Amino acid sequence: MLSATDGPALLPVYATFPLRAVAGHGSWLVDEEGHEWLDAYGGHAVASSGHAHPDVVAAIAEQAARLIFYSTAVPHAGREQLAATLARLAPDPLGKVFFCNSGAEANENQLGLARRKTGRQGVVSMLGGWHGRSVATLACTDGAKYEAGARRAGMPLSRKVPFNDIAALTAAVDDTIAAVLIEPVQGFSGARSATVEFLQAARAICDRTGAKLLFDEVQCGVGRLGTFTAAESFGVIPDSIAMAKGLAAGLPIGAVLCLPSLVDDITVGDLGSTFGGGPVPCAAALANIGVIEREGLLANVRQVSAQIAGAATTLPHVVRVHGRGFLLGLELDCPAADVQRALWQYRILTGTSTDPMTLRLLPPLSFARDEADLLLRGLQAVLT
Numbered sequence: 347m348l349s350a351t352d353g354p355a356l357l358p359v360y361a362t363f364p365l366r367a368v369a370g371h372g373s374w375l376v377d378e379e380g381h382e383w384l385d386a387y388g389g390h391a392v393a394s395s396g397h398a399h400p401d402v403v404a405a406i407a408e409q410a411a412r413l414i415f416y417s418t419a420v421p422h423a424g425r426e427q428l429a430a431t432l433a434r435l436a437p438d439p440l441g442k443v444f445f446c447n448s449g450a451e452a453n454e455n456q457l458g459l460a461r462r463k464t465g466r467q468g469v470v471s472m473l474g475g476w477h478g479r480s481v482a483t484l485a486c487t488d489g490a491k492y493e494a495g496a497r498r499a500g501m502p503l504s505r506k507v508p509f510n511d512i513a514a515l516t517a518a519v520d521d522t523i524a525a526v527l528i529e530p531v532q533g534f535s536g537a538r539s540a541t542v543e544f545l546q547a548a549r550a551i552c553d554r555t556g557a558k559l560l561f562d563e564v565q566c567g568v569g570r571l572g573t574f575t576a577a578e579s580f581g582v583i584p585d586s587i588a589m590a591k592g593l594a595a596g597l598p599i600g601a602v603l604c605l606p607s608l609v610d611d612i613t614v615g616d617l618g619s620t621f622g623g624g625p626v627p628c629a630a631a632l633a634n635i636g637v638i639e640r641e642g643l644l645a646n647v648r649q650v651s652a653q654i655a656g657a658a659t660t661l662p663h664v665v666r667v668h669g670r671g672f673l674l675g676l677e678l679d680c681p682a683a684d685v686q687r688a689l690w691q692y693r694i695l696t697g698t699s700t701d702p703m704t705l706r707l708l709p710p711l712s713f714a715r716d717e718a719d720l721l722l723r724g725l726q727a728v729l730t
């Protein structure tokens with residue numbers, strides 16, 4: 347049971363879970379043998395309203411039957427509605443939206459907007475930050491392998507400062523810096539959270555120096571922290587936010603949500619994307635956000651997160667619980683990969699992180715109390 351690999355024609359670049367999935371519903375994934383797996387990994391924070399929510403499925407089918415795609419040469423109601431919805435749900439005055447197709451693209455575009463507006467090149471990003479695999483985002487991502495990729499492409503690296511170190515940030519941001527790029531909760535690092543004070547200081551430093559404050563909410567946004575944006579969870583308003591993963595519950599979409607002042611001189615041809623904001627992903631995203639609102643999933647995240655975090659602190663081998671909402675990191679006194687593998691015996695999926703001792707939990711926003719109980723019972727069994 348405990349093996350599954352990609353077919354030989356695929357590049358072997360992904361570490362794979364030990365199942366081949368054929369279906370999904372809610373917090374559950376179904377394998378080829380018909381076994382159900384509890385998904386506390388959420389398809390890597392993507393299955394926000396759960397797998398195959400009927401409203402999302404219907405919206406995709408309806409839109410696909412009417413019009414799968416036309417380019418941005420034609421205005422489309424779905425794209426306009428989604429932009430207006432994001433503007434409504436984000437803290438004021440974040441209200442201008444550009445659509446693309448992925449998290450890396452969303453970050454790439456917000457970095458480009460900051461460089462364009464300031465006329466500066468430099469970026470300050472955080473140790474432990476992860477921002478994507480395009481050249482500009484690799485340059486801001488922490489880790490020798492990623493930085494080497496940016497260097498090979500001739501892209502200047504960002505200045506990296508320790509996360510939550512206000513003095514280091516103050517020293518790093520000067521008048522050459524276009525942007526300070528921060529994940530409010532660092533996902534790959536094991537759900538390491540910014541402090542409110544650090545984000546407030548980052549806002550003040552950017553205001554003082556003219557740099558733009560950019561939040562990468564690709565993993566921690568779209569409701570994952572129990573508020574629609576991470577910015578709201580921390581009470582700090584950046585110049586722009588990159589969103590992706592959970593936005594359309596599985597169809598590829600990215601969005602940059604900006605302050606009007608960042609984009610007040612943007613005109614035709616300044617940005618672009620063939621597929622960005624296509625009718626089907628926009629329909630999926632609108633339906634997904636509709637589910638998040640109607641089914642009270644933000645409140646669910648807050649309640650069930652407290653249940654999981656509270657119980658997890660009492661489990662053997664759990665040293666500390668990191669993160670917020672449904673982006674939690676269980677810091678262990680044993681290797682997280684061993685715990686992840688042991689949970690496969692119970693058909694429970696979780697994530698690891700760049701910290702070998704931290705197990706990452708990022709379930710669908712619809713993850714229910716009884717599903718949290720199953721997860722906690724599984725953890726209790728493998729950690730005892």
Ligand SMILES: Cc1ncc(COP(=O)(O)O)c(C=O)c1O
Pocket residue numbers: 447448449450451453476477478479529533534562563564565566590591
């Ligand atoms: C915080 C963060 N930023 C950016 C990305 C890149 O997103 P994508 O893989 O959609 O390009 C990821 C992906 O995991 C992420 O977690």
